[in-house]
């Protein structure tokens with residue numbers, strides 16, 4: 089049985105966060121089911137200090153992640169926290185790892201984290217987030233590749249362009265061929281590009297493909313292989329085709345999203361994201377710069393409409 093099948097079966101059966109060792113000292117921290125705000129993380133027991141990838145959405149979840157990281161790293165606390173992007177479900181837990189750790193990310197990640205503020209609180213006011221103290225990356229990079237200063241273990245941060253957000257980072261271990269892809273990939277869940285670019289997602293997925301990863305830890309969903317890149321790219325090809333048709337026929341975007349058939353992607357979790365994704369794909373077609381802010385109100389109302397008129401379901 090291919091590893092990806094047994095992996096996703098284990099993931100589907102899990103009811104609590106669990107870890108999977110992908111190479112000696114390299115762990116995926118997986119939070120099923122991967123729906124809104126239930127995100128993954130990574131723990132790398134590097135010789136010059138543990139490295140954590142992303143920090144979960146609530147203080148309770150970040151504290152559980154910290155306890156697991158301590159156990160996996162022989163009691164050593166993370167020295168470095170890398171944020172794959174600014175969204176709160178990947179960064180709200182940053183402060184739990186301060187002051188021991190340095191938070192590292194793309195410069196746009198730091199900027200957008202502060203600009204977004206406590207955005208998830210506004211979308212989901214009833215969630216017990218805990219005492220969130222925003223802690224954006226203080227070590228930032230603006231190049232395409234930034235290598236962490238770990239002489240014994242090569243860890244590269246790769247910015248694939250504007251895609252899921254303006255400040256995405258792939259954490260890449262070239263020797264192990266392991267990629268932490270953040271929300272460029274969410275197998276089993278609907279992709280989301282409203283704060284980035286639909287065409288940029290295709291470019292970023294190609295960047296990820298060309299790394300030739302053997303194993304990928306997605307931002308949400310089970311550990312996967314490169315086949316998940318093709319699945320996600322297929323979604324964005326269909327999305328952009330839908331956007332072209334919507335413009336050509338002059339259809340209202342919400343009506344177009346309601347009537348759309350995305351084939352195998354229609355059954356993905358959070359399929360209501362199509363409502364927001366189509367607005368971004370239309371903006372791409374219209375020449376709006378990738379990642380330029382679009383109003384959140386219509387995106388939320390279109391997603392709620394596609395969700396049967398009920399609020400988006402978050403179990404953080």
Ligand SMILES: [Zn+2]
Pocket residue numbers: 173175252271307
């Ligand atoms: Zn995200």
